[in-house]
Amino acid sequence: MERRRQHWWNGKWGRLARRDVFLNEDDTTGHFWVEAREGGAEGPSVRQEYDCEPDASRYVARITANTAIDQWRKMPAN
Template identity: 50%
Template sequence: MEQRKHWWNGRWGRVARKDVYLRTSGDQWYVEQRAGGADGVSHFFEFDSEDAALDMVRDVLTGEDDWCELSVRPRPR
């Protein structure tokens, strides 16, 4: 599975932090919505197209949080 994008709500701490990830594997697209940082609770959603997955991401990112996109760093070889 390849991570394409990552958004963070800009808040620190287990209670306040939220992350949204866009990933792909083959023809399938996945959105992970996580609350509470690395040890938090995640909800996963599967889509047949990138457009459908991005529609969900846009819906999730609306609201009062100040979301920012974090760049994906290439893994060392």
């Protein structure tokens, strides 16, 4: 079973601007998944699998770096 560990949002509303990044853990395999999604819940997403949380966290840090366009914020994982 996959469990959401963390969630980041770029702070923008709307189908064209919103981006979300999720860090999930698979309880069965112990692997971690990073999902990068565009445009909200129905938007396209890309998933990357990692063997350990530090590797997954480094990838998340790289893709959620604040820029002049996006100001990322950590959201409740729920």
